[in-house]
Amino acid sequence: MKVLFATSECVPFYKKGGLGDVSHSLPVALSHLGVSTTIALPYFEKVKVKRGDLICLGPLAIDYAGKRELVFVFLTHIPKTTVSVLLFRHPRLSSYDESTFLFFCLCVSAWYRLSALTGNGFDIVHCNDWHMALIPLLLGEQDKTLKKQVKTLQSTAVKTVLTIHNLLYQGVVRASTIRNMGLPMSIFEKIPSPEGGVINLFREGLEHADVVSTVSPSYAKEILTPEFGPHIYDALRKRHDPVVGILNGIDTDVWNPKTDEYLPKNYTKKSVTEGKAVNKERLQKAVGLPVSDDLLFGFVGRIEPRQKGVDLIIKAVRQLPKKSFQVVLLGTGNIKQMKELEHLDGQCTHISYIETFDERLARRIYAGSDVLLVPSKFEPCGLTQMIAMRYGTIPLVRRTGGLADSVEDGETGFVFDDYHVEDLCKIMWKAITLREDDPKKWQAMVTRVMQEDFSWKRSAREYLEVYKKLAPPRRS
């Protein structure tokens, strides 16, 4: 089974959020099941890769905006694995916007076609989020043209999977932007708008992909409603097959308190109490919090007011009694909300906000906090709650999407239902008092979360089943 995995981010080359983690760890897990996965990623300026680890495969011709452009394709690997990564270099692939990804979709489709022509074809093209959502349509169009021209290619007709990681971002472009791709406008669904008609890239993908999947069973149901799937839910409902919900995993080698190089002290299930105590003290010192045994809440995430629930955290910490807890928050994003966090940090000695993207500090927060806050309005899957559990930190989450599917209230975390500050306060207070009043029960919870298995083993198998149904193994 050969899969071309198209994505806009992939650890360790480029990461903005959880998609970067998944685009690394899922292909690695699939390789352990014998699936040969090749990742396709734009070679952004910020992509980190050593020159010595790159092989230039040569130029690829792409027709765009009436011109023929040459894109250079480089080959590297996910470090310490056999998973290949193709990096596509071109000035049009330098910024993170819609036209970049449209151009990139053309690159991936051209690569697929070239591979098929040279006998190295892929069985599946797995596309991720709106960035790659035009690929199923493009491949379908190419297929139609090619079938007319080259008969032998008929047997290699590609199958596509489109995975929804987040429907908040759908990639809406003007029709004029699409025109540059040289495709007949009649194949796109034009959505009326004040600008005179736009194309929703995600919607196009959902209408053309062979399988649509998403990153948790709960989100698979939620997105069939207008609230979670605006502009999209009807297209999903119209599909003849249901959206497949497969819970993400985490790479348990990458996220491991026993070996994590960034931690002041490594620890295991056995040494978690001492290990976390040292990490907590060092974290408090590093982020300017008083060294104290108060419950330390952590938050690591994008500052996205429409999703991550930071507004609730800001309100809740103002309402709770000051002397009972501390909070450390790490994240960047929305400017207004970052200013509110800075203001809060300036006013309260028990709150610390660090406005940056910092892998090292993120890991120190997972290890040093007692509880990780994930009060999201919606959360397709969420990885931070799983990482927290791996580090013996108890997650406090809202019951939505993948958070609902991965945390059990009272057993492996604290779960609240309604998106209201009172509800968040109540559950934060519950955590504070439980830790003070019943240390044994608290410790049992820490042990339990560390025993949870969020490795990719099961979920990677589920993806393999999806692939096999679409493209049954070829007979040699």
Ligand code: ADP
């Ligand atoms: P999302 O993909 O919606 O951002 P996830 O929970 O799926 O949320 O994944 C977030 C990933 O990004 C995690 O690996 C988390 O550690 C990382 N992350 C988020 N913000 C930061 C930050 N400011 N610094 C370092 N890592 C971060």
Ligand code: GLC
């Ligand atoms: C998205 C979602 C997040 C999910 C991640 C990886 O960014 O917001 O919930 O974990 O993708 O699938």
